[in-house]
Amino acid sequence: MPELPELEAHAGRLRDGWAGHTLSGFRPFSFAVMKTVIPDPNEGVGRPLSTVGRRGKYLIANFDGVVFVVHLMQGGRLRATAPASGPKAPRGALARWGFDGADDWTLTEAGKERRVGVWVFDRRNGPSTAEAELFADLGPDADSLDARGLGERLRSRSGRLHNVLRDQRVVAGLGRRLANDLCHVARLSPFAPTGRLTDDEVKRVHLALGDLLQRDLAFEVTQAELVNTAKRPTNVHRRAGEPCPTCGEPIREVAYRSYVVNYCPTCQTDGRILADNTTSKFLK
Numbered sequence: 001m002p003e004l005p006e007l008e009a010h011a012g013r014l015r016d017g018w019a020g021h022t023l024s025g026f027r028p029f030s031f032a033v034m035k036t037v038i039p040d041p042n043e044g045v046g047r048p049l050s051t052v053g054r055r056g057k058y059l060i061a062n063f064d065g066v067v068f069v070v071h072l073m074q075g076g077r078l079r080a081t082a083p084a085s086g087p088k089a090p091r092g093a094l095a096r097w098g099f100d101g102a103d104d105w106t107l108t109e110a111g112k113e114r115r116v117g118v119w120v121f122d123r124r125n126g127p128s129t130a131e132a133e134l135f136a137d138l139g140p141d142a143d144s145l146d147a148r149g150l151g152e153r154l155r156s157r158s159g160r161l162h163n164v165l166r167d168q169r170v171v172a173g174l175g176r177r178l179a180n181d182l183c184h185v186a187r188l189s190p191f192a193p194t195g196r197l198t199d200d201e202v203k204r205v206h207l208a209l210g211d212l213l214q215r216d217l218a219f220e221v222t223q224a225e226l227v228n229t230a231k232r233p234t235n236v237h238r239r240a241g242e243p244c245p246t247c248g249e250p251i252r253e254v255a256y257r258s259y260v261v262n263y264c265p266t267c268q269t270d271g272r273i274l275a276d277n278t279t280s281k282f283l284k
Contacts, residue, residue, distance in 0.1 A: 001074045002226055004142055004173030005213055007054045009220030010078070014061065015052040017080070018102055022048050023063050025098040028118065029089040033107070035117045036130070039066065044120070049099075056138050056172030061097075065124035067131065068097075071117045075110035077226055094118075142173045143213055150209070151202035154194045161197070161205075162190035162261055177229060178216070180237040180262045182208050184246075189269045190254075190261045236262040 002010070026041045028034050034041075044066035053060045059070045059078065070078060076094075080103040084096060090106055095118055097105040109116045121131035139153060150171070154161070157170050164170055165179040174182070183190045185208035188201060197205075219233050229238070235245055240253040244264040253260045254274040265271050 001175050002057065002072055003175040003178050003216075004054075004057070005178075005216035005220050006226055006232075007057060007059060007072075007173075008143075009217060009223070010226055011052045011054045011059055012221070013225070014059070014078070014105070015049075018049050018099060018105075019051060020048055021099040021102040022046060023097060024100045026068075026095070027087070027089075027098075028095045030094045030114060032114045033094040033116055033118050035119045036121070039120055039122045041066075041068070041118075041120045043122070044068065055135055056141060056168055057175075058135075062123070065122065067121045067123055067128065069119040069121065069131070069134065070107065072226075073109070073115040073117070075113070076116035077108050077110075079106055079108065079225055080104070081106040137169050138172045139168060139170045140172065142171045142209060145171070145206070147203050147206040150206050151197065151199070154197060154202065154205070158193070158195045160190065160256075161188060161192040161194055162256070164194045176259060176261075177232065177234060177237040178212060181212055181235040184236045184244075184262075184264060184268060185212060187267055189274070190256075190263050191274060236264060238262065 023044050023046065025045055044063040047064040047066055050062045050064050057071060061068045072078065081090060083104055084098060090096070092108040093106050094109055094116055095107040107116060107118070119134060121128040140149070145153065153170050154164055157164050157167060162179045162183055165174050165182060166176065180190070182205065186204040188204065215233055236251045239251045240262055242251050243249065244251055244267060247264065247266045249264060249266040251262055251264055252273065253262050255276050263269065263274070265273055
């Protein structure tokens, strides 16, 4: 799933390439993709793209007060495509935005699941209550917190560090890849209990977060579009069996709930191997 740096860079690409261009049409090709019915998306037609931003893992395109919000979930992509020559859906397309004098945007989703979502909100007469409700449960964006604020957020939710970092209600914008690398750079077990983090450990998490966001954004702005996770820089994520970039020891993986966590025992758990089940003892 695209995370904060990827979406920040992608919002910039869309903004730089399409700001000022008028929306000539919007067509959903799947009823499931639309998460709102009011206002009518076609109320944005004829309006110029003012800006494209991001909140957590959501992209936000503002057409002079008519706002489209897109969540790409795991397999979604919002790509530039040649202007449509007819009403037929491009292969794999869930929705399409047409522009005067610019390429289309086409929303696709890999796999058979249809989890990608598009919301439309009306800001023409001021802030949208419905839009505020969509984001009401989101925590602050990860790049907006100082060390003290991050510590307060992490300690507010009892759980394993890796899991709490990915909880969008605690901190918005982080996913599995950044959580894996963040725990590694901060030299903390992914299973460290957040309620017992010391001030020094919180500072390490905050410094690691800043370094990784800077690293990833520097990479993402060199890309023409969103790329696969395998092409992105990483310390330990999906690198089980490879040497740790810090100490050279083999990177390990542990199954936790429905996903896999990667870590270095030497750097993060004092050499201890995390048990491969959901009832593993917390390790620090």
